Amino acid sequence: MPDYAWPDAAHRTLIGKRTTRVDSAVKVSGQAKYTYDVHRPDMLYGKVLRCPYAHTKVVSIDTSAAEKMPGVKAVHIVQGPGSNIHWAGDEIAVVAAVDEPSAEDAVRAIKVTYQALPHLVSDAEPPAGRAQEQGPLSMDNVGDMLDNQVPARQMVSNIEQYGLSEKPTEDDLKELKEDGAPEEVLEALRSATVHPGAANTTPSNYQKAATQTVGDPDKAFSEAEAVSEGLYGIPVITHCCLESHGSISEWTDQDHIFTHISTQNVSGIAGQMAEPLKIPATNIRVHQDNIGGGFGSKFSPDRWGIFTAEISKKADGKPVRYMLERDAELKVAGARPSAYARVKVAANKDGTLTAWQSNSWGTGGPGGGGMPPIPYVFSIPNQRQEHTAIRNNIGPARAWRAPNHPQAAVLTMCALDDLAANLKMDPVEFFEKNLNLTKARENTYREELGIASELMGWKEKWHPRPEKVDGVVRGVGLSFHTWGGRGHASDCDLTIHPDGSVEIKMGSQDLGTGTRTCILVVAADTLGIPMDAIQLLIGDTNYPPSGGSGGSTTIGGVSSSTRRAAVDARDALFAKVAPALNAQPDQLECKNGQVSVKGDSSRVLSWKEACSKVGAMPLTVRGKNPDRSKPPDLTNSGVGGVQMAEVEVDSDTGIVKVKKMVAVQDCGLVVDLKTAETQCYGALIMGISYSLYEEKVMDPTTGRMLNADMQFYRLAGFSDIPELVVHMMTGKGYDERGVIGLGEPPVISPGAAISNAVANALGVRVSFLPLTPDRVLAAMEQKGGA
Amino acid sequence: MHDDDPVEIPKDNSENSGVSRREFLKISSLSVAVPLVAGPKTVMAAGEEVPVHGPGKVPMEFSINGKNYKTVLEPRVTLLDALRDEFELTGAKRVCDRAECGACTVLMDGKPVYACSVLAIEAQHKSIATVESLVGQGKLHPVQQAFVDNDASQCGFCTPGFVVACKAFLDTHPHPTPDDIRRGLSGNLCRCGTYAGIRQAIAQVAQKGA
Numbered sequence: 001m002p003d004y005a006w007p008d009a010a011h012r013t014l015i016g017k018r019t020t021r022v023d024s025a026v027k028v029s030g031q032a033k034y035t036y037d038v039h040r041p042d043m044l045y046g047k048v049l050r051c052p053y054a055h056t057k058v059v060s061i062d063t064s065a066a067e068k069m070p071g072v073k074a075v076h077i078v079q080g081p082g083s084n085i086h087w088a089g090d091e092i093a094v095v096a097a098v099d100e101p102s103a104e105d106a107v108r109a110i111k112v113t114y115q116a117l118p119h120l121v122s123d124a125e126p127p128a129g130r131a132q133e134q135g136p137l138s139m140d141n142v143g144d145m146l147d148n149q150v151p152a153r154q155m156v157s158n159i160e161q162y163g164l165s166e167k168p169t170e171d172d173l174k175e176l177k178e179d180g181a182p183e184e185v186l187e188a189l190r191s192a193t194v195h196p197g198a199a200n201t202t203p204s205n206y207q208k209a210a211t212q213t214v215g216d217p218d219k220a221f222s223e224a225e226a227v228s229e230g231l232y233g234i235p236v237i238t239h240c241c242l243e244s245h246g247s248i249s250e251w252t253d254q255d256h257i258f259t260h261i262s263t264q265n266v267s268g269i270a271g272q273m274a275e276p277l278k279i280p281a282t283n284i285r286v287h288q289d290n291i292g293g294g295f296g297s298k299f300s301p302d303r304w305g306i307f308t309a310e311i312s313k314k315a316d317g318k319p320v321r322y323m324l325e326r327d328a329e330l331k332v333a334g335a336r337p338s339a340y341a342r343v344k345v346a347a348n349k350d351g352t353l354t355a356w357q358s359n360s361w362g363t364g365g366p367g368g369g370g371m372p373p374i375p376y377v378f379s380i381p382n383q384r385q386e387h388t389a390i391r392n393n394i395g396p397a398r399a400w401r402a403p404n405h406p407q408a409a410v411l412t413m414c415a416l417d418d419l420a421a422n423l424k425m426d427p428v429e430f431f432e433k434n435l436n437l438t439k440a441r442e443n444t445y446r447e448e449l450g451i452a453s454e455l456m457g458w459k460e461k462w463h464p465r466p467e468k469v470d471g472v473v474r475g476v477g478l479s480f481h482t483w484g485g486r487g488h489a490s491d492c493d494l495t496i497h498p499d500g501s502v503e504i505k506m507g508s509q510d511l512g513t514g515t516r517t518c519i520l521v522v523a524a525d526t527l528g529i530p531m532d533a534i535q536l537l538i539g540d541t542n543y544p545p546s547g548g549s550g551g552s553t554t555i556g557g558v559s560s561s562t563r564r565a566a567v568d569a570r571d572a573l574f575a576k577v578a579p580a581l582n583a584q585p586d587q588l589e590c591k592n593g594q595v596s597v598k599g600d601s602s603r604v605l606s607w608k609e610a611c612s613k614v615g616a617m618p619l620t621v622r623g624k625n626p627d628r629s630k631p632p633d634l635t636n637s638g639v640g641g642v643q644m645a646e647v648e649v650d651s652d653t654g655i656v657k658v659k660k661m662v663a664v665q666d667c668g669l670v671v672d673l674k675t676a677e678t679q680c681y682g683a684l685i686m687g688i689s690y691s692l693y694e695e696k697v698m699d700p701t702t703g704r705m706l707n708a709d710m711q712f713y714r715l716a717g718f719s720d721i722p723e724l725v726v727h728m729m730t731g732k733g734y735d736e737r738g739v740i741g742l743g744e745p746p747v748i749s750p751g752a753a754i755s756n757a758v759a760n761a762l763g764v765r766v767s768f769l770p771l772t773p774d775r776v777l778a779a780m781e782q783k784g785g786a
Numbered sequence: 787m788h789d790d791d792p793v794e795i796p797k798d799n800s801e802n803s804g805v806s807r808r809e810f811l812k813i814s815s816l817s818v819a820v821p822l823v824a825g826p827k828t829v830m831a832a833g834e835e836v837p838v839h840g841p842g843k844v845p846m847e848f849s850i851n852g853k854n855y856k857t858v859l860e861p862r863v864t865l866l867d868a869l870r871d872e873f874e875l876t877g878a879k880r881v882c883d884r885a886e887c888g889a890c891t892v893l894m895d896g897k898p899v900y901a902c903s904v905l906a907i908e909a910q911h912k913s914i915a916t917v918e919s920l921v922g923q924g925k926l927h928p929v930q931q932a933f934v935d936n937d938a939s940q941c942g943f944c945t946p947g948f949v950v951a952c953k954a955f956l957d958t959h960p961h962p963t964p965d966d967i968r969r970g971l972s973g974n975l976c977r978c979g980t981y982a983g984i985r986q987a988i989a990q991v992a993q994k995g996a
Contacts, residue, residue: 100867
């Protein structure tokens, strides 16, 4: 059996080292092509008429004037008369014209009448008595839960408690499975009680989820030596990808489409376009060289990807480009669900956690959304969770890096930090005391907590919360996080040509995380040739499929499939070369661009000479992940991370400045340390951004987003970046776990760590992110009793 | 009124100025009321003859990265859209399209500008340099090389704008203080969070002296 296992540290030339990103040069020189940059011959430009109302019914649409305007090639109604619109900014009609100005003029000439309907865009605490018990669930409800990343445990308890309004068909189950429903949820659906015809047809905006209880929380609270109660929350934010969503589609003949699309899911797009466009997925070619940000919001072609292809057909198949305008990008193309909670948490005098109770709520837009997995990381022995999902008209939610986890971290770590403050304990000691509740990751967290404390200088910086503050004050805070990150399904074709050139083809995508670099690191390390001797082709449906890049699954997937392909190709090459070296294939090794007999440096061929033995035809092998026939498992699941923040707060103005952040992170075997660290730096900065600035602000009167631009939807800028320290856990205890994803974990903790640091500085909790001056001053005023 | 007649803007718009209300509205909303024309037109404004262009396509000439370009564009087209859609110079990115993020930063007569907020017609007869011009004889500019060395890009969509902004900043601040850097590069935004790498890249160039 070939040895697929990752080489140990002594036998790695590139894996685990610092390798410079292979696509940096094309990016810094402006040569990297993104979907937005693609120009096709005779390309037309799409522009969209968007609905200005948050909840309305389309009564009539008149496109006649638009159709006659100069330069207009096609007008297409997306949601016609009778359509119910559930958020402002939703698409009504699209125009394709010879240039953008002409398309814009034509959009303005479309006349639409609407019938107003009442809307709700608030996600404030549900008014008492308004929340409705969930009735039996329809399959749509189940699908909504899945779309909103409701954790499996909650889905199961909802299904068990409320039952179903219809028995799921095998097709339903198959579809849910394809959409990622875990087996336990499918099992719950199969065995659920069915109440025919009992589905909620007009559900309330406020939907109660099943109460979940562990142990005996009432008893634990009555016996508790210390109890802390608090209110915590994190608002809806948007993805704000710098390259907006969109695509360029053209019909190359009557039934073939060529699509350039900005996507995290190159291999999965054709399958999603096939049904609405009524052509086989095999007839849809999808291509993407680079993507300008996704963060969880770009897995599907979206309605606009479909209508761009539809209007292209109307325009004789000419290429049509439609990229979302910036305001549309912020309004409709991505929102992270909010989460708020009143939390009560109890401990013994020595800090041992005993009980948790939370009443939480939040919105993921029209679908409502789920409860984040609280209490997070720490499995407190006695728990009760009640959650109300708010269905409203802010626009649909999408996965945002580490779905549900940043919310869970804020709701949990802030509540626990407040309890530590009640106990007058240093949070490091308090959390350390409870590390046994983190179960599988206990040792990792213990080690990380120690390293983080050192790197932060925690001992010197931490102080008990002050009674009173004056002027500029400092504080420190910390948070823990966890994530899965097992590698996704990935196929990799690796070809060795008789002239010695090597080619890898994979339908994956590089989100800027270093995917290209890591694929080449693995292949070059395995084949013993330089990275630039390998041509890597990704981002096309003509290449073997790889999963979507979400949930930190890419690195484990592509590194595993590449490793298996490279090992098989290497061994096949050894078999061809062995006779020429007078050796058995298993006596050969390849390194430094040579194939040689182990321990005999005189019997050696250059890589080129060795490859000439391949024969007339190139040698192609396919590596797969997962592949049980080719053990061991090269990827794994489950990481832990600890982060600490130091802040400075001006108690007169309420302005919070982050001064330093420390991230200590494990992700199994690191493939490229340099891009891994960059991923963590980026996550810390994104975390500072959502902790201090980001919020999708909705106008309750008009139901529209008030800050759909980049001036008032603020991202952290250069002047917000403090001292950042990143420490990757590597070596024994980590490397042998295999490759695990890193995209999500480091972005989870910043909100909680920064909020806790502010509480430490001010002596008062600012309940909700972002920690804006008005919120800081209000919290101080409330404490002062003014 | 013929298309090529000069349109006189009244010096005052009182009732007795001789211009009817209807005519005045027509003049003051010139940019939308005049039919598609290509030739230049002039109006009297503040006592001077001022050329009026558009609203139809008009001929324009540019000097970009040392090369001359000629095309016809509507006067409302921005420099950014002209670069990207007419000349296929797509290094400058369209992100906010309203001078908020800096992803479209180019040099105009050596100074950084947001190409999304300069009309193409205004950029004529100026020397425009885009990120594509910084690579000389196949060699990256020291700022670009420093970006590579310090892993200062992730998705890379903000990167070209940042590279141009950094180059312009270092041209005027060869030895910046940390405070200079914070202020000088606050006009560009990144979503992936590459500021840490960019900060190191600037330090590298400043130290070596580009």
